[in-house]
Amino acid sequence: MTGSHVASRDYRERPSRLTGAVVWTRVATGGPGDARPVLPDGCMDLLWTEGRLFVAGPDTRAYVPQNMELVPGKAIVGIRFRPGAAPAFLGVPAHELRDQRQELADLWSAAEARRLTERVDDADDPVAVLEAVAAERAARAEPPDPVLAHVVASLEAGHSVARTAAVLGINARQLHRRSLPAFGYGPKTLARVLRLQRALALARDGMSYADTAAVAGFADQAHLARDVKELTGVPLGTLLGG
Incomplete structure (x- = not known):
């Protein structure tokens, strides 16, 4: 999820080894805080939750999490890219993803998306593996302008x-x-x-x-x-x- 966050028991973040990026984890608690809006910040995110890899495009308004993202105890892991960095990584212009949450299989090949999803799903540390997946992809991508x-x-x-x-x-x-x-x-x-x-x-x-x-x-x-x-x-x- 993109947006400005305040530290809380259900949300944690740290600097990523990808330059300028942040790795974060959020766990739904079943409480009213789960539905707090994610605010526009100019960033884009690569996100994983069990069985699913998807992308949060740049928001022009607050995004309210959907029910499928609010299963109590279920974690969502994200890598938040600084403004302007994600399109080179994704190979998709940012304006095509504006105000959208898009499945990775719709942006890359279905086979690659499935392979990467299974790789993160099977990991003992999904956060580290998602970051490794992003780093591998970023190393092959053209650098941002x-x-x-x-x-x-x-x-x-x-x-x-x-x-x-x-x-x-x-x-x-x-x-x-x-x-x-x-x-x-x-x-x-x-x-x-x-x-x-x-x-x-x-x-x-x-x-x-x-x-x-x-x-x-x-x-x-x-x-x-x-x-x-x-x-x-x-x-x-x-x-x-x-």
Whole structure:
């Protein structure tokens, strides 16, 4: 699952040996927390749960886990790739997976997907084996466009799309065209998602909503409230309280 997570008993993550990626595990408990939304973060994930390998595409809105993902005691393991990194690994443009959860067999050959699923299913440590599978695939894939890392860094720093394009020596239309297959949407949407993540991190650290809005790059607190509601489906206070 993609999205911003707060540490909890049912969710754990650690840095992956794949550059910039994170390995995470979540176990459904049967409680109300299972259905908490997964928030947009610009990332894409390769996921495994017993008998199934699938991909979470880049989200433009909060994703609510489905019943098949909420079986109490059942683990979901994921590798979350930094923005722009997964399409080269998957061999699929990000915009084709936007707001989708797609079976790996629909993206790669059915035989390869089945072989990899069985390999992880049979492992004593599915987390380590899923990471090994991803590392093997990544080693054979073309590396991501190096420009993408600069785009993400610039937008994460709060710079405008226009400034980002100018620093890279391309125009806004070219930046948009290169962003779609890499991030799943244009740079304005990516900037909005990354700004949301900045704001949530600040607010969770105890910063006031007014100061969070100013530091994260919103026009004012009302702008912050609107964006949070539009991107996550719930008010900021409810989101942080949950």
